[in-house]
Amino acid sequence: MDREKERPEEYRIKGRRLQTLPAEFLWDGLILRDDIFNHTGQVLLLPKGETITRDRLEKLMGFYGDNRNIMVYEETYLEIMTDEHTSPEARQKMMENHTGYTRLQKNIGDLFERRDYDTWLNSAKLAPLIREVASKLENLDPVMILSCINFPRPMDEGLQRHSLNVALLNGMQAEWLALDPDDVNTLVLAGLLHDIGKTMIPEEILNAPRRLTEGELAVMRRHPVYSDELLVGKFDDNVRMAARHHHEKLDGTGYPDGISGDEVGACARITAISDIYDAMVSARSYKGARLPLDVFDMFYRGDFDGLDRNLVMTFLKNMRERYTNRQVLMSDGRRGEILFIPINDAEHPIIRQGDDVRQTDEDWYCKEILAAGG
Numbered sequence: 481m482d483r484e485k486e487r488p489e490e491y492r493i494k495g496r497r498l499q500t501l502p503a504e505f506l507w508d509g510l511i512l513r514d515d516i517f518n519h520t521g522q523v524l525l526l527p528k529g530e531t532i533t534r535d536r537l538e539k540l541m542g543f544y545g546d547n548r549n550i551m552v553y554e555e556t557y558l559e560i561m562t563d564e565h566t567s568p569e570a571r572q573k574m575m576e577n578h579t580g581y582t583r584l585q586k587n588i589g590d591l592f593e594r595r596d597y598d599t600w601l602n603s604a605k606l607a608p609l610i611r612e613v614a615s616k617l618e619n620l621d622p623v624m625i626l627s628c629i630n631f632p633r634p635m636d637e638g639l640q641r642h643s644l645n646v647a648l649l650n651g652m653q654a655e656w657l658a659l660d661p662d663d664v665n666t667l668v669l670a671g672l673l674h675d676i677g678k679t680m681i682p683e684e685i686l687n688a689p690r691r692l693t694e695g696e697l698a699v700m701r702r703h704p705v706y707s708d709e710l711l712v713g714k715f716d717d718n719v720r721m722a723a724r725h726h727h728e729k730l731d732g733t734g735y736p737d738g739i740s741g742d743e744v745g746a747c748a749r750i751t752a753i754s755d756i757y758d759a760m761v762s763a764r765s766y767k768g769a770r771l772p773l774d775v776f777d778m779f780y781r782g783d784f785d786g787l788d789r790n791l792v793m794t795f796l797k798n799m800r801e802r803y804t805n806r807q808v809l810m811s812d813g814r815r816g817e818i819l820f821i822p823i824n825d826a827e828h829p830i831i832r833q834g835d836d837v838r839q840t841d842e843d844w845y846c847k848e849i850l851a852a853g854g
Contacts, residue, residue: 498551498553499557501549501550501552501560501561502549502550503537503548504548505560505570505574506537506550507565508533509531509532510531510560511531512530514553514555514556515528515553516551517550518550519547520551558815562850568631572627575627576628576631579620579625580616581625581628584613584644587609589639592639592640592679595679597710601710601714610672611665613644613647613648613672614661614664617648617651622802623802623803623806623849625652626849626851627849627850629758639679639686642675643673646671646672646754646758647668647669647672649671649754649757650667650668650670652798653667653750653791653794654667654668654750656795656798657750657794667750669719670718670723670747670751671722671751671754673711673719674722674723675703675707675723675755676706676711677703677709677723678703681699681706682699685700686700701735701736702736704725704726704735704736705724707724708724718745718746718747721747724736724748725737728740728752729744730744730749730787731785733785733786749787749788749791752787753779753791753792756784757779757795760775761775772799772803773803773826773846774827776796776826780792780796780823780824780826796826803818803821804819805819806849806850808831808848808849808850810833810847811843811844811845812844815850816833817831818830819832827840828841
């Protein structure tokens with residue numbers, strides 16, 4: 481399927497793409513670089529060159545009831561979303577609400593908090609949720625999905641966000657491998673449930689704001705076994721084995737069973753890559769989040785032992801393609817565009833900033849990859 485197709489929410493005027501923006505992201509004194517439109521994109525609210533005043537905007541929007549969105553050209557969207565008036569947290573909240581990520585995460589969290597597993601932990605009950613996750617893969621720009629995944633999450637949202645993120649990443653990998661729709665859904669389900677055993681881990685260990693002790697780590701490493709016990713007899717064996725074996729390594733040094741080579745199934749191998757990527761771009765109080773480009777380098781160098789190298793290279797190839805030609809926020813506060821991501825030095829991409837084209841370094845680097853643009 482064509483993952484780069486336009487999203488249903490988009491609207492174009494004379495070939496230029498409009499994007500939805502909550503009106504509260506505008507501020508008094510903002511001078512418009514271009515026209516802004518009502519939530520349908522069909523009615524001009526204010527022309528370019530005008531200076532925004534809150535009173536005037538409120539009056540104009542009053543004609544459209546409770547809808548608090550406007551539509552702006554993509555260039556204006558980028559300018560507003562990267563301005564110092566807009567915090568990264570506000571930008572992320574808008575992104576997650578706009579894509580439906582927030583609702584999916586809440587639905588997953590509500591399920592995981594329930595202990596009546598026999599009531600909801602089965603394929604039929606989870607089918608609508610899996611279809612909704614799969615629909616995001618079909619209809620959203622992949623970088624919008626990755627922007628939701630890459631943002632650091634609060635500690636108490638860790639399990640539901642991680643489970644949703646691995647489900648989305650598994651689905652992406654399945655599509656990149658040209659698997660059929662049933663296999664895509666199986667991998668999405670495996671991602672969603674791969675850590676379900678963590679609901680059996682004491683909360684003081686699961687959400688510890690520090691590195692775990694050896695004893696606590698031993699308890700945590702039981703979660704794949706607990707996942708298997710919860711899933712046995714209820715799901716396809718690929719789903720169950722992905723949950724039990726996503727911490728196994730091809731060289732036999734993983735856990736909980738110490739299996740190796742072909743004993744580690746394809747679903748578990750794919751889930752392992754998704755699980756590691758999401759863990760590395762997240763942040764806990766004792767570990768800072770990493771930029772995706774840095775994580776690509778770690779995968780390429782083989783920092784994570786025992787992964788399927790062919791699957792890793794497919795993952796990196798497609799990730800690099802999705803981020804090429806994307807807008808980035810640079811360390812100097814200005815925007816740039818990714819022109820090329822070296823396979824062996826992904827953390828130092830080639831950036832175009834105005835007429836200047838050069839490779840990033842320790843003093844001039846990417847701070848954030850923007851979902852819009854490209």
